[in-house]
Amino acid sequence: MCFYNQKKFACGDFSWTGFAHRCNYEYRTGETCGMKLVNMTEHDSVICRLCEKIETKRRRRSAEIERLTRWEREGANLVASMDKSKRLIGDLGKEIIQLEREREEKQKHIGGRKF
Structure with a gap:
């Protein structure tokens, strides 16, 4: 101790x-x-570095969602850009989930030990 x-x-x-x-x-x-x-x-x-990363990715994801809905609402002919934006939203969602799992694991292992 x-x-x-x-x-x-x-x-x-x-x-x-x-x-x-x-x-x-x-x-x-x-x-x-x-x-x-x-x-x-x-x-x-x-906030901690890990939570900061999560918040940054959430803000980026919401900005991409807003951009995509604006393009769909305006009826833009940017199909390739819209597909790329949809893939990016999915990738960011996966990264957010992975970072949240990492944060949960960190909280489970107090002091670097499993209990």
Whole structure:
């Protein structure tokens, strides 16, 4: 049980920042026991990097959807561009789902360990 500082983001995720001090139960000199306990938590007003990627992809996907609906509404003859836009929307949707799964997995594995 060694103590680490923690950074908590606005989205609810956290990251371990720095080693604070060792516990009394460690018998090997110069090593940590592997169990992480929170020494101090600093709150950050920004979201984590992974949530930032998810939000960016969602904004890009919604912009593509708006562009596609505008083209369909105006009756544009840009069939090739519309097909490309539809594929891009699908790809962005898959990337968003994959990033959300990655975030869920990260939340399940607190401190890098499976429970």
